[in-house]
Amino acid sequence: MKAVRFSRFGGPEVLEIVELPDPLPGPGRIRVAVRAAGVNASDWKKRAGLMDEGLPQVLGYEAAGVVDEIGEGVTGVAIGDRVFGFCAEAGAQAELAVLAHWAPIPRSVGFAGAAALPAAVETATRGLDRLGVTAGRLLLVNGASGSVGAAAVQLAVARGARVIGTAGPAHHDQVRALGAEPVSYGEGLAERVRALAPDGVDLALDVAGSGVLPDLIGLTGDPRRVVTLADFAGARTHGVTFSRGDDGRALHTLAGIGELIGTGRFALPAVRTFPLDEVAQAHRSGETGRTRGKIVLVVG
Numbered sequence: 001m002k003a004v005r006f007s008r009f010g011g012p013e014v015l016e017i018v019e020l021p022d023p024l025p026g027p028g029r030i031r032v033a034v035r036a037a038g039v040n041a042s043d044w045k046k047r048a049g050l051m052d053e054g055l056p057q058v059l060g061y062e063a064a065g066v067v068d069e070i071g072e073g074v075t076g077v078a079i080g081d082r083v084f085g086f087c088a089e090a091g092a093q094a095e096l097a098v099l100a101h102w103a104p105i106p107r108s109v110g111f112a113g114a115a116a117l118p119a120a121v122e123t124a125t126r127g128l129d130r131l132g133v134t135a136g137r138l139l140l141v142n143g144a145s146g147s148v149g150a151a152a153v154q155l156a157v158a159r160g161a162r163v164i165g166t167a168g169p170a171h172h173d174q175v176r177a178l179g180a181e182p183v184s185y186g187e188g189l190a191e192r193v194r195a196l197a198p199d200g201v202d203l204a205l206d207v208a209g210s211g212v213l214p215d216l217i218g219l220t221g222d223p224r225r226v227v228t229l230a231d232f233a234g235a236r237t238h239g240v241t242f243s244r245g246d247d248g249r250a251l252h253t254l255a256g257i258g259e260l261i262g263t264g265r266f267a268l269p270a271v272r273t274f275p276l277d278e279v280a281q282a283h284r285s286g287e288t289g290r291t292r293g294k295i296v297l298v299v300g
Contacts, residue, residue, distance in 0.1 A: 003094030004279050004297075007056040009049030012280035012287075020058070023098045025071035029088055030099050032065035036115035036273070037092040039295040044283050059279075060092030064105060064114035065299075068096075077102070084114035085254055086122075093279065093297055103254040106261045113268045116147070116294035120269060121257050123229060124152035124207075125250035128159070130227045130243050131203045135160025140193060140201045140219060143208025144180055145171035147269045147294050148229065152205055153178045154266045155253075164196055166208070178267070190215045206230060206240075213238045269294045 001022050006014040025031040037060045045051050046059065064084035067077055077083065085102030105114040133139055139156050143149040144165025156163050157179035165180035166189065172182035183192040189212060193201065202225065204216035209230035216226045223239040235242035260266035270293030274282040285291045 001095040002276065003091060004059045004276070005056050006047055006059075009047065009055075012044075012047070012283040014047060015059075015280045015283065017277050017279070020094070022096050023091065025069055025074075025098050026088075027072040028074060028100070029071040030067050030074055030077060030083070030102060031069040031071075032063060032083060032097055032099060032102075033068045034063045034065040034092065034095055034097050034299045035111035036064045036299060037094070037097070037276075037297045038062040038115045038119060039093070039279075039282050039286060039297060040119055041286065043093075044287050047283065058091045058094065060094070060097070060297075061087050061090060062115060062118035063087060063092035063097045063099065064111040065097070082111070082114075084111075084117060086118050086251070093276065093299075095276075095299055101251045101254060104258060106258040109261060109268065112271050112273050112296045112298060115296045116269050116271050117257060118254065120147040120151045120294070121155070121253050122250050123148045123245075124155055125253035126243055126245065126248075127152060127205045127207070127227050127229055128156055129250050130241055130247075131205060131225070133159055133161050133203060137161045137202045138197055139163050140204040140216065141165045141180065142185065142204065142206045142210070142212050142216065143167075143230070144175045144178070144182070146207060149207040150174075150178055150269060151266075152207060153180045154260070158260055158265050164193055164201065166212075185210065185212070190218055193219055209234070213240055216240075271296050273298045 003020045005018045067081045082105040083102040085099045088098050088100035139161045145167040163180040165175045166185040167175045175182040200219045204226045206228035213234045217223050226240045276299045
């Protein structure tokens with residue numbers, strides 16, 4: 001099968017499309033013929049040598065495709081089913097991938113849209129779960145217009161929470177459409193939030209980083225009511241919980257997102273697609289920070 005791999009660290013030019021042996025699904029896993037695979041910031045961080053040290057490396061953890069082989073003990077799925085989910089190990093950016101966690105793709109969703117979901121909804125749900133977001137709570141999401149932030153807003157609203165979301169002025173209409181009350185980020189954030197919520201907020205989820213943790217602590221009144229997904233150093237300095245997944249993943253969200261999409265309570269993120277063999281250009285586009293929406297590689 002064809003797959004994305006790099007054998008040395010560096011820029012996008014180190015990425016190669018190589019032939020690798022077809023993977024086989026072990027017990028409790030399935031194999032899919034990949035139709036689309038998500039690209040994340042962690043991919044170019046790995047490629048640059050900022051994360052894993054081993055070489056060579058294959059890339060990709062989220063995929064959407066058609067089941068073509070089923071491992072021992074797997075039930076509830078059949079060959080030919082359309083599914084999306086997470087790879088057991090890296091390797092989703094390939095013609096075949098083994099999934100350890102998966103769910104059916106909603107009928108109204110194409111492969112590229114489905115491949116844009118796993119990381120965003122899992123990360124957002126994990127943050128909401130850590131905070132204990134429930135109906136009636138007032139949540140501030142810092143970074144509400146990105147893929148994870150937008151997912152967090154919609155999932156929190158679906159739980160019955162009131163949400164205030166930070167975003168640049170150009171994205172306020174988008175944030176409002178997701179169900180949140182938009183405020184601009186930057187200096188004076190706390191005052192703008194208090195104009196909407198004079199007593200502050202119950203909980204705060206930091207998706208974007210940008211040094212706002214002191215403001216979030218001030219607005220919630222307690223660092224234990226703040227979770228950051230983006231600011232590891234700030235979390236240590238201010239006593240805030242930092243979640244990156246090694247404290248347990250919220251994989252349960254894959255099974256429930258289809259219903260929210262079907263009932264109109266969750267809108268898919270914008271997607272920009274690239275063919276698999278243009279993965280280097282996909283990295284360049286993502287690293288500039290100017291691409292709106294989720295980058296997805298289309299396979300086949």
